[in-house]
Amino acid sequence: MAFARNKLLIAAVAVVALLLPLLLQRHYVDVMVFAGLYGIAGLGVALLLGQCGIVSLGQAFFYGIGAYSSAYLCVTLGLSPIFGIVVGAALSALIAFIIGWPILRLTGFFLALATLAIGMIGGILFYEWDWLTGGTLGIGGIPTLSLFGFELNTPQRYYYFVWAIFLVAIWLSHNLVTGRAGLAMRAMRDAPPAAEALAVDMHALKTKIFVLCAVLGSLAGSLFAHYATYVSVQSFTVERSIIFLLIPVIAGAASVWGTIIGALFVALAPELLSGLGDAHQVLFGLALVLVVTLLPEGIVGLPKLVMKRFGA
């Protein structure tokens, strides 16, 4: 009964999602594209936070690596976009491994602040290495993507493309967290000594998820570069990392499907609040603080909390 109702709900959401670009103004389709892009990057952070209990504040670094790889290889070297995407992902994976192997021995606050420091170092390097990144001027003229000869040159087309990738990524993550590796990840988050006693190689597992998170960030960055056709340092600051972190926090980190809600929130909330000018950022920050203080399981946990307090 409940299952059938769920199915109906999912079908309804799917129909709305498919029709959305036809119904919305161009500007809002654009916002939805960003929701998808941020969602892909945020999904990586969600895997670290929700499954491993690791707070990553450096995702914008890998987002930047993906974006600059695409921009540099396409614009400066004139290569096909696929090279930029693949090189970005491979480079991010390599860097994540080199950084992750040592720092993932740290835990809690220390690890989180180490990722924050890495995010800041990344931001500074993007700025200083202007021969590569164009610095504050950035790199323009990045070509749009085309899929089997089909140009993804309008927000509507890109909407379908990005959300398809986002949903596939969620599906893969869903498989991961419900499978053997996911059980081991949650086990080591809940009781590290017991997980270790059961032969879980915690350090290797954390490193793998850290690399996976970086690859998702890089992919999102590449897709961003080909959509915006222009990248500059402003897009890869620590604030952006915090926004990526917000996605799982808002939605409730334990659920990979929840990242959809988180992604919609971080993309739409500033739009809805933008009438308030600069004050919208304050409200955005307050939203984060209030969710952390009042909703330990995020928006996804809200119905349960309400039930507990008022219902049955």
Place this chain on the structure above:
Amino acid sequence: MSPAPVTAKSARLVLDVQGVAHRFGGLRVLEDVNIAAPESQIVGLIGPNGSGKTTLFNIITGFIRPRSGTVSVNGRDVAQDSIQQRSRDGLLRTFQTPKVFDHMTVLENVMMGMHAHTSSGVLATMFAMPSARRELASTRASALQTCERFGIAHLAATRAGELPAGLRRVVELARAHQAKPKLLLLDEPSSGLSGPEIDTLRGWIRVFASEGTTVLLVSHDMGLMDVCDVVNVLYFGRVIATGPMAAIRDDQKVRDAYLGAA
């Protein structure tokens, strides 16, 4: 001049601790400790607080590396191996306060017991390769059987963190049973359990031994020690007596050192 261990029997030794010594700073906590556990036997380790039990336990499980001596599991010295290496070799421990995975269901907890016996990697799991799906399905089926055997099948979908202490211990034992260890180390398994629960515990310990698992039982609960084939008494870092519980009870040294004190 160490007490003669029960190695005279022809049974293969699953655990063989030889001449282990350890100190913290200037404080000697263990000195020339020898303990042997033949295959499928239940071996006890008792001693008053501060006798070095916990240190010895941590040395065997790998949380501490001993200053000297060897710890052999199945004839191989593992004294310098990591905890994971030991667990891959079939050594498994439980904890004084049962460490279950609070946010995972009882079934998932028991499934974790299979971790060392399964092999699906991150990518195979992500892309739902047939091999990974098959492995997961068989892990689940097997874990469900274990849950039934331990009488917790009706709780399979409950989060382990919501269970009372006694049931958490059962979940931990079921998980250990699922792991099919060669050597099971139980650290004060009766702590926090009621009388009837301890009787059930005794039964499970026998089941482990009857199915080929060697058990090392560390406890100060004399009542529980009845289940052991051999008991070692640790006192101020030395093994002062080794033998069946009945003999240990009559040993004058043990009476002076331990029973008298209790």
Place this chain on the structure above:
Amino acid sequence: MSWGLFWQAMLSGITNSFVYALIGIGLAVIFKGTKVINAMQGEFAVVGGIVTVFALQAYGVPYFPAALIGIAAGALLGLIVDILFVRPMMRRKAGEESFLLLTIGLAFTISAGLLYFVGRDSYLLPGIGGSGVVEMFDAFIPVHSYWLVGISVVVVILLRLFYTYSLTGLAMAATSIDPIGAATNGINVTLMRTYTFALGGAVGALAGILVAPLVSVNYHMGIALTLKGFAAAILGGLANPIGAVVGGLVIGISEALAVIGISSGYKDIAAMTVMIIVMIVMPNGILGRAGRRGG
């Protein structure tokens, strides 16, 4: 590079190191009292600095009272943060990562709030002892730097005395070491935690007021200050104010060397890299930790 420029960079690095030490001490105060790493410690400094600037320049309050108002603002902010956010989370026994998310979120909010209220400008305070300079090793050091170092040292000593001799200080220390034991001895644990946050806020604000005459303060600098202060604090082992001073010196001098050796753009990279390496290689800080964990 001439010796004059070398010393100029080194001495300004050493001056900065005391600012990092003060931020680090504020972090350590809060960590000691609550076991929370406060990722908005740098915002206390920014708020303290900007409030002092406005008191002084917009409302014409004299220098010394204006600084006191700035410090009070930091303390008040700490108080509010504790009462509104930390208390409810402590009550539900939230995990480490929740407190980190909370303080990161607060840092983000306060930074955005400052942007809204005071804009993107940088605010400069006049130096204590005027804007004069003193020559030393062919380099020119602002008089204010001497005050900064002197005041920092006094604060370190006062904090040490406070925790060793005053009843409140002892109660605050006891609360962090053994909350349940402290509670059974009649210490109001919740109140002590509030005091701890207020004290951390005050020390943070002082750091901001002292740094404002040298590099000016803006809405955006909090997070970098937090990280460098954290670097100083963990270098010092996170519990020890003198350690934080030593840690601050390591960070300040690393920055100076990066400025001398590469370029000023790499200053922060040097500080962050040193921090990461120290966390991995020397988890107990450069001074080590006195006692082992028992058990």
